[in-house]
Amino acid sequence: MSTFGARLRAATSQHGPLCAGLDPHASLLEQWGLGDDLDGLRRFTDTVVEAFAGQVAVVKPQSAFYERFGAAGVLVLEDAIRNLRAAGTLVLLDVKRGDIGSTAQAYADAYLRTDAPMAVDAITASPYLGFGSVLPMIETARANDAGVFVLALTSNPEGRQVQHARTDSGSTVAGEMLASLAALNQGAEPLGSFGAVVGATIQPTDEDLRINGPLLAPGIGAQGGTLESVRQVFGDAVGNVLPASSREILSAGPGVAAVRAAAHAAAESFAALQA
Numbered sequence: 001m002s003t004f005g006a007r008l009r010a011a012t013s014q015h016g017p018l019c020a021g022l023d024p025h026a027s028l029l030e031q032w033g034l035g036d037d038l039d040g041l042r043r044f045t046d047t048v049v050e051a052f053a054g055q056v057a058v059v060k061p062q063s064a065f066y067e068r069f070g071a072a073g074v075l076v077l078e079d080a081i082r083n084l085r086a087a088g089t090l091v092l093l094d095v096k097r098g099d100i101g102s103t104a105q106a107y108a109d110a111y112l113r114t115d116a117p118m119a120v121d122a123i124t125a126s127p128y129l130g131f132g133s134v135l136p137m138i139e140t141a142r143a144n145d146a147g148v149f150v151l152a153l154t155s156n157p158e159g160r161q162v163q164h165a166r167t168d169s170g171s172t173v174a175g176e177m178l179a180s181l182a183a184l185n186q187g188a189e190p191l192g193s194f195g196a197v198v199g200a201t202i203q204p205t206d207e208d209l210r211i212n213g214p215l216l217a218p219g220i221g222a223q224g225g226t227l228e229s230v231r232q233v234f235g236d237a238v239g240n241v242l243p244a245s246s247r248e249i250l251s252a253g254p255g256v257a258a259v260r261a262a263a264h265a266a267a268e269s270f271a272a273l274q275a
Contacts, residue, residue, distance in 0.1 A: 004090075004122055004147030005191035008214055011057035011090050012242070016267030019092060019216060021246025022048050022061040022080065028247070032254040038072050041065075045080050048250065051259035053087035056267060058121075060092045060244060078118050091120040092149065092216070098126030100133045108140035112148075122147030124197060124216075128162055128173075131180045138184065138194060147193040149216045152177045153207065155199025175207050185212040191240065200225030200243060202233055209237040220245040220266070227270060243270050 002010075012018075024044045026036045034040030052059050066077035084091050097107040110116055111123045122141070125134045127150050134150060141148050152174050153163055163174040171179070178196055185192025192213035200219040209215060215234060219225040220243045234241050245266050252262035 003145050003188070004141070004193040005185075005188055005213065007090060007121065007145075008058070008147070008193075008242075009190045015055065015057040016271050017242055017273050018056050018263065018267035018270060019058040019060050019242045019244040020052050020056045020249055020263050020266070021094075021244060022052070022059055023246045023250065024065045025247070028250055028253075031251065034254075038069055038076070041069055041073060042076050044254075045076050047254060047256055048259060049080050049083050051256045052263060053084050053089050055260055056089065056263050058090045058092050058242065059084050060094050060246075062246075063093055063095045074118075081118060081120055085119075085121070090122070092122045092124070092147075093118075093120040094124050096124045096126050096151065097137070098129055098133060100129055101136075104133055105136040105140070108137040112137065112140045112144050112146045114144050119144075120146070122149060122193075122195075124149045124151065126151050127177055131177055141193065145193075147195060147214070149195040149197050149214070150177055150181060152181075152196040153198045153202055153205060155201045155219050172207065178207055178209065178211055181213055182208070182211040188212055195242075198233065200230050200233065204232050204235070209234055211237075211240075213240065215241045216244055217241050218244040220248070220270075227272060230270070230273065238273055241273055243273070 024041055029036050029040045029044055034044055066073040081091050093111055111118055111120050125137050125148050127134045137148050165173050181194050181196055184194045195214035195216055197216045200217040230241055231238055249262040249266055252258040
């Protein structure tokens with residue numbers, strides 16, 4: 001199996017640079033005429049998986065919306081992951097795990113080992129116990145040709161308190177995270193496997209986003225992110241951006257064809273990023 005970065009580059013070349021969200025919000029279940037229960041969760045998920053499988057570069061399930069239904073909800077998520085990957089679609093599981101030592105390693109083993117029941121192509125991780133705290137996930141990903149997306153510059157207002165704080169060296173905390181990722185990706189071809197999460201709706205930044213890795217940009221569509229805002233935020237690094245859209249696409253349901261068409265339209269709208 002090739003590296004995650006290589007698989008991601010191939011997938012976006014084929015399908016366009018879109019990360020389609022799989023977020024069964026209670027409000028979306030209601031909008032689709034489904035109950036906010038396990039049956040509604042499964043019917044919603046099966047529809048979205050059918051619409052996305054083999055059609056988009058990356059699907060990003062939000063684990064929390066499955067965990068709220070307990071073990072049975074996690075089983076629905078596990079089935080979705082397996083079916084998407086069987087169709088050749090990359091799965092980025094949004095879990096934002098962050099811990100230290102053996103606990104961080106256990107999270108890595110749960111999602112990034114190829115023999116794990118919930119093995120995915122990549123996960124999101126929180127580095128705010130120190131970048132070293134995510135190294136068990138980084139190393140496990142490297143050993144299993146998987147990827148990790150580290151929170152760097154998020155669009156929520158509270159994030160600035162930590163991410164924009166200055167370290168003893170004078171750089172920002174976010175800048176330290178980006179520099180660490182750039183070091184991990186140095187020399188990788190065609191793309192490194194260790195990415196950063198940078199909101200599509202933040203203000204243009206002086207931080208160096210040229211990390212030779214993917215840049216996950218949540219906030220597309222319903223949250224206000226556009227092609228132009230992505231260009232303004234990411235500048236010279238825009239060719240490595242993976243725009244993430246969820247509600248705008250999923251609101252087209254409940255029909256498979258309508259959801260698929262919305263995903264194709266979103267991917268097409270960002271095709272210019274690859275030019």
